[in-house]
Amino acid sequence: MIDTHCHLNFKAFDGDVDSVVRRFTQKGGEGLIVVGAKINSSEKAIEISNRQSICYAAVGYHPHHVNEITNFEEIEIQLESLIRNPKVVAIGETGIDFHHYNNYPAIDLENKNRQKQLFEIHLNIANRNKLPLIIHCRDAQQELMQFLSNFMKDKCLTGVFHCFDGDKDYLKSVLALGFYIGFDGNITYKANSHLRDLVSQTPLERLVVETDSPYLTPIPFRGQRNEPSYITYTIDCIAQIKNTISEDIRKITMNNAKELFNL
Numbered sequence: 001m002i003d004t005h006c007h008l009n010f011k012a013f014d015g016d017v018d019s020v021v022r023r024f025t026q027k028g029g030e031g032l033i034v035v036g037a038k039i040n041s042s043e044k045a046i047e048i049s050n051r052q053s054i055c056y057a058a059v060g061y062h063p064h065h066v067n068e069i070t071n072f073e074e075i076e077i078q079l080e081s082l083i084r085n086p087k088v089v090a091i092g093e094t095g096i097d098f099h100h101y102n103n104y105p106a107i108d109l110e111n112k113n114r115q116k117q118l119f120e121i122h123l124n125i126a127n128r129n130k131l132p133l134i135i136h137c138r139d140a141q142q143e144l145m146q147f148l149s150n151f152m153k154d155k156c157l158t159g160v161f162h163c164f165d166g167d168k169d170y171l172k173s174v175l176a177l178g179f180y181i182g183f184d185g186n187i188t189y190k191a192n193s194h195l196r197d198l199v200s201q202t203p204l205e206r207l208v209v210e211t212d213s214p215y216l217t218p219i220p221f222r223g224q225r226n227e228p229s230y231i232t233y234t235i236d237c238i239a240q241i242k243n244t245i246s247e248d249i250r251k252i253t254m255n256n257a258k259e260l261f262n263l
């Protein structure tokens, strides 16, 4: 099984990465993608991947941090140089996020435009280097879909919509673009029956699993720090929805991840 999205590069795992990876492999884990959210966390994702053979890195600048950027061109140059490392398998996480977070300024028009500018940088890098994208989208489904499909009119891109959420039409449009759908531990939460509906609507050949560790801890560990070994609970939940055995979901999602990220 492969965890296609975790943040072992974040503070929550300081000094603990090796044992977390060991617990994952003990449960049968075979691959982990460590995802960057800024330049330094992207560098750290590469550092971890160089040390741990089962780890791979994604490099990107999360839309949540767009206000910290003073020079977009510099970010593009830095990201483009990071992908030279052979363990980098994807661009992300990147995308559009209009959710209002506590202790963050409201999303105004300028912020929205900056997010799109940053997203476009990632699309261009992915296109130039033929790398898959890891797309983050929250409360901005329409804008993102419009922006991405417009960009893809004359270019071919692939990737995953990570931590998928939205309505069924949105799911259909993502599938029509040829992208994969990533589901996380939050599908196990009682209140999230709409996410379980989306799982049932997603064809197995386009589905990948992820933890987004340290976040989105599945039941029964909700409330604690998430880690890749807990991905089995998400896989079990998907197996139940798809009316099959967990072993099948492990294999299918692993093959999908290998195909998407060229592992």
Ligand SMILES: [Zn+2]
Binding pocket: 093, 136, 137, 162, 163
């Ligand atoms: Zn995300």
Ligand SMILES: [Zn+2]
Binding pocket: 005, 007, 035, 093, 212
């Ligand atoms: Zn993430």
